[in-house]
Amino acid sequence: MPNSQAASAAATSGKESPVILLGIPQPVQRFFAPVLRGLPRPTRHALPVMVLALLLAPHRRCLKTLAGVVLGCREHASTISRRLRNAAWHTRDWFVCLYDQCLDDIHDYERRRAQQQHRAKRPWMAVIDTTYHSTHAEQMENLIPMSRRRRPGGREARQHAFVMGLLITECGMRIPLPRKSYYTEAYCQHHGRRHRTQVQLAAEMLRDIRLPDDVELTVVFDSAFDADVVHRICRQRGYRAVFPLDPNRTLSAGPEVEADGLRGQKVVHWTRSWSREEFTQLELQYANEDHVFLRRRTATT
Numbered sequence: 137m138p139n140s141q142a143a144s145a146a147a148t149s150g151k152e153s154p155v156i157l158l159g160i161p162q163p164v165q166r167f168f169a170p171v172l173r174g175l176p177r178p179t180r181h182a183l184p185v186m187v188l189a190l191l192l193a194p195h196r197r198c199l200k201t202l203a204g205v206v207l208g209c210r211e212h213a214s215t216i217s218r219r220l221r222n223a224a225w226h227t228r229d230w231f232v233c234l235y236d237q238c239l240d241d242i243h244d245y246e247r248r249r250a251q252q253q254h255r256a257k258r259p260w261m262a263v264i265d266t267t268y269h270s271t272h273a274e275q276m277e278n279l280i281p282m283s284r285r286r287r288p289g290g291r292e293a294r295q296h297a298f299v300m301g302l303l304i305t306e307c308g309m310r311i312p313l314p315r316k317s318y319y320t321e322a323y324c325q326h327h328g329r330r331h332r333t334q335v336q337l338a339a340e341m342l343r344d345i346r347l348p349d350d351v352e353l354t355v356v357f358d359s360a361f362d363a364d365v366v367h368r369i370c371r372q373r374g375y376r377a378v379f380p381l382d383p384n385r386t387l388s389a390g391p392e393v394e395a396d397g398l399r400g401q402k403v404v405h406w407t408r409s410w411s412r413e414e415f416t417q418l419e420l421q422y423a424n425e426d427h428v429f430l431r432r433r434t435a436t437t
Contacts, residue, residue, distance in 0.1 A: 316341055
């Protein structure tokens with residue numbers, strides 16, 4: 137595995153252009169500095185290179201591709217697997233450490249900016265969703281079989297599921313939240329793990345978000361996470377929840393139900409009582425808003 141001063145070539149297949157890493161750039165070294173201080177020397181040298189390989193790989197991130205990016209030789213794909221299976225590679229702990237560092241830096245920058253504009257609260261947004269990674273392997277553990285309705289004659293796909301989150305700050309900066317891996321009930325029974333549903337994982341992710349005191353958070357998720365455990369966390373932490381709602385659902389009674397007087401009626405009846413003064417018109421000026429320069433762009437050749 138090359139160290140921080142060595143050059144690594146990214147050998148790619150097909151018509152893709154090769155990516156050459158002549159050492160590790162200084163900004164990347166400074167970014168990884170809080171994590172690398174307490175690591176053994178082999179891990180300290182290999183971690184930044186592997187992260188760059190994941191970011192710069194031009195096509196699917198498999199072991200074969202990463203071996204070409206990091207090592208330059210396809211036959212060394214097993215080295216990547218051994219690295220990831222090594223007990224010393226605490227990838228989630230490293231990510232949480234880097235996430236906290238990045239969050240503190242962005243908070244300091246945006247807080248100074250907000251003080252200049254004399255604003256009491258800064259609006260941030262968190263987006264929660266599930267990401268699936270498909271495979272045709274039948275012997276791998278923790279796989280979720282998917283329905284064949286879309287492709288009746290096709291091969292049954294099996295997938296790994298991950299609950300992912302993205303924190304978007306006032307200036308448009310995007311911070312990936314520490315991901316939550318979903319483990320099936322059969323896998324948990326076999327390995328003695330506590331089974332948690334994807335909704336419970338999303339609730340834990342929202343509960344663990346560390347926010348500055350002067351930030352108000354809006355959480356956006358789809359109807360799959362419309363559950364009591366998620367709404368309970370949002371109420372406890374003071375989040376504003378935005379999610380699709382079926383207008384034909386029936387309102388229930390309870391101490392925290394805003395439409396207690398309409399219990400037993402459909403949601404659409406509640407909306408008819410809203411006045412125009414309760415809404416605020418928001419206009420998006422494309423290519424002219426504050427975070428226009430922070431948008432993610434696709435590199436073209």
